[in-house]
Amino acid sequence: MVRLRGAALLLAQGVRRIRRVQATVMLGTGHHWLPFTQMNAPEAHLRRFVRGEGSWLYDESGGRLFDAVSSIWTTIHGHCHPRIAEAIAKQAHLLDHATSLGASNPVAESLAARLCALTGMGHAIFASDGASAVETAIKIALQYWQNLGQSQRTRIVRLHGSYHGDTVGAMSCSNIALFNERFSAITFETFELGSVDLTSEDIAAVIVEPLVQAAAGMRTVSRHRYEMLVGMTPLLICDEIATGFGRTGTMFAFEQAPIRPDLLVLGKGITGGALALSATLATDRLYDAFLGDYLEFKHLFHGHSYAGNPIACAAALASLALFDEEHTIVAALSLAACIRRRLDSLRLHALVRDVRAVGTMVGVELHAERIEPRGSLTPAWRIADGLYRAGHFTRPIGDVIQFVPPLCAREEQVDSFFDALTVELGP
Ligand SMILES: Cc1ncc(COP(=O)(O)O)c(C=O)c1O
Known part of the structure; x- marks a missing residue:
């Protein structure tokens, strides 16, 4: 019996290997390891995008897919917007990169000034991915208190269900067990808002996602939840990596809440979705605490090789110009109004547990227990798979189907997505 089970296991492993080799040979994939993806699953090898235009992605077989998830909340004005593509090409011929460690460049300077004017912040330091910008914010907060002689302020407070990225510091500030639990040996302890006294003298900062916790399944947070943060001594870090650049109906979500950040973290949509760039913005008060004589070592001990990359900054400036020109x-x-019109009927569907939306960020939580899984697909993946076949690309978060379209999406594309979702859910 044991020998039979062993043979079956070996056979299954062999079949998986053959499938992998077939995919590698046929598509030349195999070597590209996809994040948060089971590489044994067929969709890991079947979905290959070769072109993008507006809200559309084109896959290798010529299929046209509506990018219903804005390529994980990055695409703003649509794929390959000519203005952004031109800005990238122009900058790539002029200055591709020069380090920001001890040197500046005019494109990064213009972008820093533009972001500060938009947000009311004072200074911007750049990185590439959102998580790196979160790490920057956490380290600025800790060093700020050290520079002020309050090095006991080291604790970070976060929201329930928070997500701030996958590097160790960002992960420590996150509260999604599935992502974190296997790495608990290297993360540090953070504390849930409401469970600690904010007047306590060891708290360095409170980090929040304003209004929407996207990775928690578009969990919405009431504006009142933030009231306790007004006037506190710990620094307030607002992570607008997902919510920034118009997704919630204002340029930044914090504008709709009773809060003003000491540190503001931006990423994803900052370049309109074309290139990796992130920024950590600080108030003048914070920045000033890092000034002094060199040998005082008050300057920030953090930085990344591609910080202030001129090509990425040029893309971001072009994207911000489009906000004015195209009234984004x-x-x-x-x-958002088109989307809202479609949500009421969805709320009544027997397979829908909850519908959450702020601006153009929507989560449709399913009654997963009422939906038959198929093969190794979870109920939500089964629905997302059906949507893909109907021409809509989205990615479930747990039991939640997300709809976060590019801001250039049209009403008929919204309708087409919700029509397809209704068909997939059935009567
Ligand atoms: C609120 C928030 N913070 C941080 C991150 C991490 O950004 P990145 O994936 O660019 O590292 C994400 C990514 O989804 C996010 O939603």
Whole structure:
């Protein structure tokens, strides 16, 4: 019996290997390890995008997919927007990169000034991914208190269900067990808002996602939840990596809450979705605490090789110009209104547990227990798979189907997505 089970296991492993080799040979994939993806699953090898235009992604077989998840909340004005592509090409011929460690460049300077003007912050330091910008914010907060002689302030407070990225510091501030638990040996302890006294003298900062906790399944947070943060001594870090650049109906979500950040973290949509860039913005008060004579070592001990990359900064400046030229916030508000019109009927569906939406960020939580899984697909993946076949690309978060379209999406594309979702859910 044991020998039979062993043979079956070996056979299954062999079949998986053959499938992997077939995929590698046929598609040349195999070597590209996809994040948060089971590489044995067929979709890991079947979905290959070769072109993008507006809200559309084109896959290798010529299929046209509506990017219903804005390529994980990055695409704003649509894929390959000519203005952004031109800005990238122009900058790539002029200055591709020069380090920001001890040197500056005019493109990064213009972008820092533009972001500060938009947010009311004082200074911007750049990185590439969101998680790196979160790490920067955490380290600025800790060093700020050290520079002020309060090095006992080391504790970080976070929201329930928070997510701030996958590097160790960002992960420590996150509260999604599935992502974190296997790495608990290297993360540090953080504390849930409401469970600690914010007047306590060892708290360095409170980190929040304003209004929407996207990775928690588009969990919405009431504006009142943030009231206790007003006037506190710990620094307030607002992580707008997912919510920034118009997704919630205002340029930044914090504008709709009773809070003003000491540190503001931006990423994803900052370049309109074209290139990796992130930024940590600080108030003048914070920045000033890092000034002094060199040998006082008050300057920030943190940085990344591609910080302030001129090509990425040029893309971001072009994207911000498009916000004015194409009236992107007005478009986002009317897109949000189209979306809202489709949600009421969805809420009544027997397979839908909850529908959550702020602006153009929508989560449809399923009654997963009422949906038959298929093969190794979870109920939500089964629905997402059906949507893919109907021409809509999204990625479930647990039992939640997410809809976060590019802000240039049109009403008929919204309708087409919700029509397809209704078909997939059935009567
Ligand atoms: C709120 C928030 N913070 C941080 C991150 C991490 O950003 P990145 O994936 O660019 O590292 C994410 C990513 O989804 C996010 O939603």
